[in-house]
Structures are given as structure tokens and as C-alpha cells.
Amino acid sequence: MKKKQEITIHNLANELNISASTVSRALSDNSRISKKTRLIVQQKAIEMGYRPNVLAANLRSKKSNTIGVVVPRIDRYFFASAISGIEDYAWTKGFNVIISQTNDLLAKEVNCVQSLFSNRVDGMIVSISMQTNDDKHFRLFSDRNIPLLFFDRFCPTIECDRIVVDDYISGYNITNQLVSRGCKRIAHIAGPELLNIYKDRKDGFLRALIDSELPLYDGYLEDTRLTREEGLQAFQRLMSLSQPPDGVFCGNDTTALSALEYCKQNNINVPQDVALTGFSDEPFSAVVSPSLSTVKQPGYQMGYQAAQKIIHRIENTNLTIPFEKIVLPTQLIIRDSSR
Amino acid sequence: MKKKQEITIHNLANELNISASTVSRALSDNSRISKKTRLIVQQKAIEMGYRPNVLAANLRSKKSNTIGVVVPRIDRYFFASAISGIEDYAWTKGFNVIISQTNDLLAKEVNCVQSLFSNRVDGMIVSISMQTNDDKHFRLFSDRNIPLLFFDRFCPTIECDRIVVDDYISGYNITNQLVSRGCKRIAHIAGPELLNIYKDRKDGFLRALIDSELPLYDGYLEDTRLTREEGLQAFQRLMSLSQPPDGVFCGNDTTALSALEYCKQNNINVPQDVALTGFSDEPFSAVVSPSLSTVKQPGYQMGYQAAQKIIHRIENTNLTIPFEKIVLPTQLIIRDSSR
DNA sequence: AAACAAATTGCAATCGATTGCACAATTTAT
DNA sequence: ATAAATTGTGCAATCGATTGCAATTTGTTT
Numbered sequence: 236m237k238k239k240q241e242i243t244i245h246n247l248a249n250e251l252n253i254s255a256s257t258v259s260r261a262l263s264d265n266s267r268i269s270k271k272t273r274l275i276v277q278q279k280a281i282e283m284g285y286r287p288n289v290l291a292a293n294l295r296s297k298k299s300n301t302i303g304v305v306v307p308r309i310d311r312y313f314f315a316s317a318i319s320g321i322e323d324y325a326w327t328k329g330f331n332v333i334i335s336q337t338n339d340l341l342a343k344e345v346n347c348v349q350s351l352f353s354n355r356v357d358g359m360i361v362s363i364s365m366q367t368n369d370d371k372h373f374r375l376f377s378d379r380n381i382p383l384l385f386f387d388r389f390c391p392t393i394e395c396d397r398i399v400v401d402d403y404i405s406g407y408n409i410t411n412q413l414v415s416r417g418c419k420r421i422a423h424i425a426g427p428e429l430l431n432i433y434k435d436r437k438d439g440f441l442r443a444l445i446d447s448e449l450p451l452y453d454g455y456l457e458d459t460r461l462t463r464e465e466g467l468q469a470f471q472r473l474m475s476l477s478q479p480p481d482g483v484f485c486g487n488d489t490t491a492l493s494a495l496e497y498c499k500q501n502n503i504n505v506p507q508d509v510a511l512t513g514f515s516d517e518p519f520s521a522v523v524s525p526s527l528s529t530v531k532q533p534g535y536q537m538g539y540q541a542a543q544k545i546i547h548r549i550e551n552t553n554l555t556i557p558f559e560k561i562v563l564p565t566q567l568i569i570r571d572s573s574r
Numbered sequence: 575m576k577k578k579q580e581i582t583i584h585n586l587a588n589e590l591n592i593s594a595s596t597v598s599r600a601l602s603d604n605s606r607i608s609k610k611t612r613l614i615v616q617q618k619a620i621e622m623g624y625r626p627n628v629l630a631a632n633l634r635s636k637k638s639n640t641i642g643v644v645v646p647r648i649d650r651y652f653f654a655s656a657i658s659g660i661e662d663y664a665w666t667k668g669f670n671v672i673i674s675q676t677n678d679l680l681a682k683e684v685n686c687v688q689s690l691f692s693n694r695v696d697g698m699i700v701s702i703s704m705q706t707n708d709d710k711h712f713r714l715f716s717d718r719n720i721p722l723l724f725f726d727r728f729c730p731t732i733e734c735d736r737i738v739v740d741d742y743i744s745g746y747n748i749t750n751q752l753v754s755r756g757c758k759r760i761a762h763i764a765g766p767e768l769l770n771i772y773k774d775r776k777d778g779f780l781r782a783l784i785d786s787e788l789p790l791y792d793g794y795l796e797d798t799r800l801t802r803e804e805g806l807q808a809f810q811r812l813m814s815l816s817q818p819p820d821g822v823f824c825g826n827d828t829t830a831l832s833a834l835e836y837c838k839q840n841n842i843n844v845p846q847d848v849a850l851t852g853f854s855d856e857p858f859s860a861v862v863s864p865s866l867s868t869v870k871q872p873g874y875q876m877g878y879q880a881a882q883k884i885i886h887r888i889e890n891t892n893l894t895i896p897f898e899k900i901v902l903p904t905q906l907i908i909r910d911s912s913r
Numbered sequence: 914a915a916a917c918a919a920a921t922t923g924c925a926a927t928c929g930a931t932t933g934c935a936c937a938a939t940t941t942a943t
Numbered sequence: 944a945t946a947a948a949t950t951g952t953g954c955a956a957t958c959g960a961t962t963g964c965a966a967t968t969t970g971t972t973t
Binding site: 286287288289290291293294299301308309310311312315316318319322323326329331332333334335336343347350352353354355492496517518519522523524535 | 625626627628629630632633638640647648649650651654655657658661662665668670671672673674675686689691692693694831835856857858861862863874
């Protein structure tokens with residue numbers, strides 16, 4: 236029963252005996268309307284509890300004031316902090332943030348992207364799924380010059396802005412850390428090559444071996460999807476080799492953690508028997524024991540800058556700004572697992 | 575230059591020499607249009623790359639197909655998993671999810687809620703901030719019967735659906751765990767009473783003491799905002815008492831973690847010298863050492879059910895469904911820190 | 914006081930899809 | 944063959960705000 240009738244500019248106009256256009260202009264503080272009228276209208280608007288209908292305004296102006304975000308999983312710390320950064324900046328600019336997660340499935344990603352497209356988001360920020368080997372859905376945006384930006388995991392065939400970290404250098408550096416602590420037999424648990432980030436980490440790893448004149452032993456390169464289970468299996472295989480490694484660079488912290496747990500259960504000393512490193516600096520990495528050496532990625536920063544970049548583009552669609560690849564620095568964090 | 579002209583139903587209508595209304599009906603598979611026409615229209619729509627303008631449809635139908643979500647912080651695991659659950663369900667029903675975070679500030683919460691209101695979300699799912707002692711902003715929704723649902727942290731003065739866990743029982747149970755392992759001097763690091771969850775945890779704690787006929791010693795109840803820093807300070811104060819506790823129920827895992835770290839640095843044995851428990855089961859809680867006893871809250875489930883509940887309400891605004899308080903079970907997880 | 918410039922305000926079309934009602938076309942019943 | 948029922952389609956208003964252009968009012972100048 237409490238359902239009050241919504242007030243429109245027409246109601247305001249009637250009430251004040253002026254036209255709807257004047258009301259509209261007065262509410263947006265248009266200088267073509269006299270100061271006096273503006274004040275009267277604005278007063279009345281408050282008095283009558285007017286609230287603009289964003290939908291109507293959006294329809295007319297062809298803008299939705301909304302950016303879409305697509306990530307593999309919302310509940311992974313890295314992505315959650317990126318979203319947090321996106322939201323914080325978008326909020327200062329009055330933009331809404333619609334999020335969707337792909338669960339690392341291509342089919343769902345396609346669906347999410349299409350949905351955001353239909354919903355006419357003004358721009359989209361994406362980190363692609365592990366399965367993404369196709370770019371048709373992204374062309375919906377890029378072909379129409381609707382701002383599109385990838386962060387961390389990008390689609391190589393789409394030209395647009397990207398915000399990444401240098402996984403190659405980071406993989407190189409953290410491998411070198413194993414080398415410099417004295418490891419001679421270093422293995423790597425890699426993620427799907429389809430994703431630039433895992434490919435780069437692996438290449439960095441391989442390069443570090445070459446530069447240190449260390450061999451890559453047979454079976455020392457494990458291909459997984461970097462889940463807890465697959466990580467455990469991979470690590471198990473590594474440790475069952477006739478000559479197990481004395482250092483393992485795990486493709487992420489999750490697999491490093493399962494390695495760590497395997498070691499605990501099997502009385503393998505970390506880092507004495509085998510040194511371990513991960514990647515990403517998950518919240519648990521600092522507090523497990525031994526604490527986990529890893530690479531810290533600036534998730535919040537990436538999200539914040541992604542929002543800045545894309546909103547800037549949205550607000551300047553007329554300008555032709557060249558696409559940019561922004562590389563943010565990572566931080567090598569040496570902890571007990573490789574000290 | 576690639577900017578293609580958007581196709582509207584009018585373009586389709588012209589192309590096919592029929593009216594826009596027929597096109598509109600044909601596209602929605604309205605049975606009043608002949609099968610033949612429907613097919614022709616749908617074919618043509620695909621051929622011309624038509625995409626419906628959701629904004630226009632929304633304006634007309636007065637629905638936005640969007641639910642708003644307001645949480646204190648996106649990057650906290652509990653909230654991230656709740657959002658994940660919300661998104662998963664909403665997606666199956668074709669709803670968009672707009673998220674915003676309050677950073678536990680009332681002012682920002684008010685702002686977010688108002689913004690979602692202006693954006694005419696069809697419903698809103700909220701977990702309130704630590705500062706929320708006012709409900710005016712929520713009345714924007716409740717007064718107009720726009721579906722509103724609180725999860726975990728709710729505003730007691732607003733009548734609407736709630737999805738919670740029983741913090742009282744959970745606090746009671748985890749305190750009892752300390753008792754049953756032999757603790758005689760048990761303290762509690764509490765959160766702001768303003769929030770039902772912290773008040774209930776504390777009350778559960780107090781009740782457990784009474785039922786076990788244990789006293790609450792002077793200074794054994796610390797009021798904090800449950801941050802890492804304040805948790806550390808509080809724990810420090812507890813341990814500096816002439817008679818320090820032999821068991822501490824920390825209001826959340828974050829403070830329990832800082833307590834744990836304090837113990838490590840000061841060579842206090844956990845759980846021999848002091849047993850510790852937290853609350854929430856953060857990702858790190860299982861892997862710290864000693865691993866942390868805690869209460870696991872079903873974040874994903876809460877989010878998923880919240881979405882179910884609110885979308886059901888949105889789709890049945892005509893019906894008068896009584897408000898419901900759904901209490902989901904928690905799980906007591908006993909680990910080394912209190913074994 | 915007439916003539917012109919400047920400041921305000923209003924008219925009406927527009928954004929794109931939806932829908933009640935009327936009309937036309939076809940089929941069925943009498 | 945005609946009336947009645949059924950099916951298919953179109954007209955025009957509507958959702959609420961925006962905006963180019965025209966009209967009106969006010970102020971300035973000679």
C-alpha cells in the first residue's frame with residue numbers, strides 16, 4: 236500500500252506550471268535556465284521526492300554508465316582484490332560495476348560477454364578463462380570500438396588495452412632465487428600454455444636455467460591446470476623420480492601449498508630437501524609454515540588502473556588513443572620455503 | 575569507422591514490410607503471430623545482426639533485471655564467496671549483479687544504497703557495515719516494497735528477509751571446545767556490538783562460561799574492531815595481565831592469526847600455554863601452524879540462497895510472501911590451536 | 914519610443930521496445 | 944452463401960528524460 240507513485244519531471248513541471256524541458260535543464264543546472272527557476276525546481280524536486288529515471292536517461296543518451304567485469308572466479312584473492320580496485324575507482328566516477336565469473340569455462344565466458352554486450356555496458360574489463368582459445372565474443376566489443384581491456388590474462392589476438400605484470404621476468408627471478416640458494420635440480424609445475432601468464436612464467440623459468448647453466452632433467456616439467464589436486468599429483472610424480480628435484484617452482488601458490496603439505500606428510504624437509512616457491516602471494520602464503528616464497532602481484536592496483544584506463548576511454552570515445560600495454564611491477568617475496 | 579549502425583526493430587520492420595509491433599511480437603515468440611512470420615522475422619534478425627536494446631525494454635517494462643549487492647569488502651573471502659554464490663544463481667535466471675563495497679563506512683554505504691536505488695535495481699542484497707547505526711537509506715527500498723535481503727550482518731530495525739548463521743550457538747560451541755580441552759581462564763576478543771554477529775558471538779561465549787561455571791575474569795573481554803592491529807594489541811593486553819588466560823576465543827580468524835603470530839614471536843606455546851580459536855575459516859586458517867580452530871560459515875551457500883530468495887520475490891511481487899529468517903548451519907572445525 | 918540583442922522558456926521529436934485495442938483476413942458453422 | 948468465430952497484423956500511445964530550434968520575455972541602445 237505504501238507504494239508511492241514515482242515522480243517524473245512532468246509531475247514537477249505541472250506542479251510548477253512550467254515545461255518538462257525547463258525542469259530537465261534546471262535539474263542539470265543548465266546555465267540557459269535562470270538561477271531563480273533552477274532553484275525553485277531543485278527545491279521542488281527534493282520536496283516531492285523526485286528521483287531521476289536512470290533508465291530513461293540512459294536510453295536517450297545511449298550510455299549505461301556501467302562497466303562489465305569478467306573474471307574466472309570471484310572468490311580467488313587476486314581477482315577479488317582486482318574487483319575491489321575496479322569498484323573503488325568506478326565509484327568515484329559514478330560508474331556501476333556488473334560482475335560475472337566464468338569458472339574458467341569458455342562457454343560461460345562467451346555467454347557472460349554476450350550478456351554484457353546486450354546490456355550495453357559502456358566498457359568491459361576481462362581476465363580470460365583457462366579454456367579461451369577463441370576471440371569471436373570479444374570482437375563484439377572490439378569491432379564496434381566499445382572499450383575493452385584485459386588484465387593479467389589476455390587474449391593475444393584482440394587489439395586493445397592490457398594491464399599485466401611481467402610474468403617472464405618474475406618467473407625468471409624466482410627461479411634464480413632457487414638457483415642462488417644452491418638448488419641444482421630445479422623443476423617446474425606449469426599451467427596451461429594457452430594462457431600468456433603461464434607460458435611466460437615457464438619461459439622465464441627455462442631461461443633462468445639456461446643462464447645458470449643448469450640442465451632441465453627429464454620429467455622436470457609438469458603440465459597441469461594448477462589445481463590443488465593436479466598440483467599434488469604432479470609434485471608426487473616429481474618426488475618419485477629416481478632423482479627428485481631439490482627445488483620446485485610451482486606455477487601458483489595453490490600448487491605450492493599442496494606440495495608443501497605433501498612434504499609435511501612424507502617427512503620431507505622444506506627447504507633443506509626440496510625448496511619450494513609459488514606465485515601470487517595468496518593470503519595463506521605468508522602464514523603457512525614454512526612460509527612460502529612467491530611473487531606478489533598488485534591485484535588491487537591492476538584493477539584500479541584498469542578502471543581508470545577504461546573510464547578514460549569511455550569518456551573520450553571521440554579521441555583516438557593508441558592502445559597501451561601497461562606492465563605493473565611484481566615483488567619477489569623470499570620466505571622460508573626457499574631460504 | 576567500423577562503427578556499424580545499430581539495428582532496431584523498426585529497421586527489421588521496414589526491411590520486411592511489416593510493422594514494428596509484429597516484429598516485436600515475433601521476436602518474443604508471441605503466439606499471436608503466425609509461425610511463418612515469426613520464423614522470417616527471427617531469421618532476418620540474425621541476418622542483420624539485430625540486438626535488442628535492453629535499456630529501452632527495461633524502461634518500458636519498468637524492470638532492470640539487475641540485483642544490487644552491497645558488502646563491506648569484496649576482497650574478504652567470506653564476502654567474495656557469497657558474491658560468487660549470488661552471481662552463479664543470478665546468472666541462471668538472467669539477472670545482472672551490480673556490486674559495491676562500503677569499506678565498512680556508513681557514509682559510503684548510504685551512498686551505495688542510494689546509487690543502487692537510483693539505478694532501479696529490482697532487488698538488493700546487503701551485509702551492513704560496522705558503523706551502520708541508521709536505517710534511513712534502507713527504507714528507500716523497504717518502504718516501496720522493493721525486495722531487500724540482508725545476509726550475515728543485518729539491520730535489526732528493517733523488516734525483510736534475512737539469511738544468517740547462528741552466531742550465538744557457534745560462539746557457544748567454540749567456547750565449549752576450549753572448556754572441554756581443559757581451559758579454565760578463557761578470554762574473548764569481541765567485535766563491535768552494533769553488529770548482531772559479534773554481539774551474538776560474545777553472548778554465546780558468556781553463556782558457555784556460565785554453563786561451565788567458569789568465571790569471566792577482569793579484563794578478559796576486549797572490545798575491538800577485529801583488525802589485525804587491534805587484535806594484536808588486545809591480545810597483548812590479555813597476555814600482559816598478571817593472570818593471563820589459558821584460552822582465547824578471538825572474534826574472527828584475522829585476530830586469531832595475529833594472536834598466533836604474537837605467540838610465535840614470544841615463545842608462547844599454542845595450545846599448551848594458551849589455546850586459540852577464531853571464527854570464519856579463512857583460507858589461511860587451515861594452513862597456519864598450528865592450524866586454527868574456527869567456525870566455518872557457508873558463504874557461497876548464503877549467497878546462492880540469498881539470490882534465490884530475492885529473485886523469487888522479484889518474480890512474485892504481486893504475492894504477499896511473509897518475511898523469512900533463514901538460518902544456515904555452521905561447522906565447528908577443531909584444529910591444532912585448541913586441540 | 915523604436916529597434917535590436919540577450920536571456921529564458923517551451924514545443925515537439927527522439928531514444929527503442931512494448932502492448933491494448935482495432936481492423937483485416939481466414940476459417941468454421943449455419 | 945452469409946454470419947460468426949478465429950487468427951494475424953497494424954496503429955498509436957507509452958515508458959521518462961533529453962535537446963535542437965523556435966518563441967517569448969527582458970534588457971540595452973540610439
